[in-house]
Amino acid sequence: MADNKKLVAEITSMDDDFTQWYTDVCIKADLIAYSHIKGFMVIKPYGYAIWENIMKLLDERFKKTGVQNVSMPLLIPESLLAKEGELVNGFAPEVAWVTAGGTEPLTERLAIRPTSETVFSDFYKDDVHSYRDLPRLYNQWCSVVRWEKETRPFLRSREFLWQEGHTIHATKEEAEERTQMMLRVYADFLAEDMAIPTIKGQKTEKEKFAGAESTYTVEALMHDGRALQSGTSHFFGQKFSKAYDITYTDKDNTLKYVWQTSWGLTTRTIGAMIMVHGDNSGLVIPPHIAPVQCAIIPIQQRKEGVLEKANEIKDVLSGFRVKVDDTDKSPGYKFAEQEMRGIPLRIEIGPRDISVGKCVLVRRDTGEKIEAPLDGIEQKVGEVLDAMQQEMLVRAEEHMNSLTSVAEDYDEFRAHFDKGNGFVKAMWCGDRECEDKIKEDLGVTSRCIPFDQEEISGKCVCCGRPAKKMVIWARAY
């Protein structure tokens, strides 16, 4: 097991330095590489395979609600971007500008899309004429560019992969329902497929998306007690439809403006997965999105029949994503690699196991060893993976609950954040000044006004004035 220790020693302990642990895992688990250009990362095959599984599962959920995929232009003329003032003001400081095409300077600068509300609006303007054309429920999977100053793999980078849904509707009610529906899709996907519990709520005016009337969010809590915004859904009202003139003729033959939404989820969620489930041996990937669900590791693989049996088991497990590690590394090293890469289940099979018709299953999340008869192994593996998927969510929920506190006044509030991190529930008067003061004092931001409200006290935790809304506060990524 000497080389096992060596590989594991290559990552910093998460208790010593969580930030360094995170970076180490991204690199050592082979998810990403840094590129030649600051803030742009290479997503390597193992990292991209996780994203492929996320895309597949989320896209299926979208399509069940009637969403269709499209492809919109990468570039946006400055004049088009500027039509809706709040959006351009929000994004102008972080847009990458194209100023030449080939050897010719352009007559107008083109932005690389930081988000595509403007492009979809410009398209919908000509695409929609009658109430019969509504709703339009379009989405695209693509990359966007935002010129961030500080960057970290998956969490904040100058280019990232995402999906952006953009819908238009005949009525306010329908658009509002779609905004909520997609937030539920995100929350369900994160819980059921990524085993990440979240709190659903509304962003404050300060924290909402530039140009939105209201922004809804699913907020997750990382292992270190910091929050990560993991998906957002925006209701635009008629702001864009009025700025871009998206009208339709209604049944009563009058011209009306459409109601609009957008919603997005990014490769950030891979960062969330790492920081919610990972441990000091590396990644732990929930079975639903694991590129490899079972690693079969033969013991004494040169002995007659061992590799054959390993491959036989692989064939029996054809309903799962399975790999046999038949390289010439030692079993200990293979174990460490499988753990680093967060492969949910290890199947150990050696001559002794074969002689008694058994193998050993080892769960990545708990380390639990399970002796399992080869007869019926397929069902057993299914059960263990299902249990792991469920229990990972339960543990993450328990962790989130254990790091969630309540504060009635500012002393309590400050004491929580002086001590460490986590979600703190506290009342808020609704004024931005209190948010600004809390940010200034403690580096803490309002994560959301949760849908599930509680009456903590009647007074704003910051200014003491009457308050009706409970807000979730945290330090955030």
Place this chain on the structure above:
Amino acid sequence: MADNKKLVAEITSMDDDFTQWYTDVCIKADLIAYSHIKGFMVIKPYGYAIWENIMKLLDERFKKTGVQNVSMPLLIPESLLAKEGELVNGFAPEVAWVTAGGTEPLTERLAIRPTSETVFSDFYKDDVHSYRDLPRLYNQWCSVVRWEKETRPFLRSREFLWQEGHTIHATKEEAEERTQMMLRVYADFLAEDMAIPTIKGQKTEKEKFAGAESTYTVEALMHDGRALQSGTSHFFGQKFSKAYDITYTDKDNTLKYVWQTSWGLTTRTIGAMIMVHGDNSGLVIPPHIAPVQCAIIPIQQRKEGVLEKANEIKDVLSGFRVKVDDTDKSPGYKFAEQEMRGIPLRIEIGPRDISVGKCVLVRRDTGEKIEAPLDGIEQKVGEVLDAMQQEMLVRAEEHMNSLTSVAEDYDEFRAHFDKGNGFVKAMWCGDRECEDKIKEDLGVTSRCIPFDQEEISGKCVCCGRPAKKMVIWARAY
């Protein structure tokens, strides 16, 4: 059927004006829309669903050969792009340049990727150390930007979607075999899934990819007799590995440069599909890549039991991609729409059909009407779709053969192209001057030196000097 004629009348006849017919089909079959920015198109849901099917089927073929997907940065620093001289010279006139990030001008211009050999090379340089790390068989699905002057939907646009595979190998032989293997993957995919026959061959020095040692191509022939390059595979030798210093330590402990390939297929193939299979009623989509394979159209749908039966048939056909058109349009209009959109099979079901336990299947490619008992409909639909998939390829092959001629001398050669379009097989001495003269005289280019060589004559069709290579010539898109 009045409104049927009206819808069909909206597209120009392909015999009157093939170019206009093509554009009409792209718009009327709902594949694309023009965007606010010249040369950039919106791929609408129906067009994108075709691309999704192409991606799925081609990606499966890639993965069977060991290819893995990754994501590489969108932007390339000018200095990195310039390291391999031929490539940058080839692409410099059509690169879009980013010169500002947010409010700050950049110290170095960044190119939006026109292709990613340079980015992959820069990545591989640090990623590969030992012969054990080879081969690397990476691919990405993304969009690229090339500042073309003349643009047409799918065929030539300033942004297009594609996949680009980039592999590195320990030996020349292995890289050459991979180059050929991926060309075969393209040819097989185009034939078996898109029903498009192609000719496999090598590009001449003049027509090869900038920076490649050799370029291989699959060339298809459109309905109007023009050629379309439908996929290319490049062998780079060690050009990039020497320019970007991609070395590995071999088994003999010496440092060696890797051997490299790249290969790509784009949304152009949707253009090929339109121009190979379409007719005067619109699109004809091969069943394998059709977003909707069967359109069930109820006749007298208000009569009791008709819609129920239509939906019942849909449920029975759950193994196919099926849609019931229960809108309040007339059946004639629905037929015309289904034809315009190229849905392979129409299933007509009305009260009279129900009373005798039958329905009518209508093939989109031949117009053939088939009475089919509802009992066993699933198997029948499968058979008809299979037959259609096969026969579409056979017809396209026959069309290609009927438009393929042989020319022994320049008079014959010129006569062919004066008369019209098509592939012409003729000998070539190997000199670029002859290619230039043929281009100048006739607007005809060498499509490839086919792998299947024939001995047409001993002399170059242009200059009359001795010639050993047979070339396929055509006017091309």
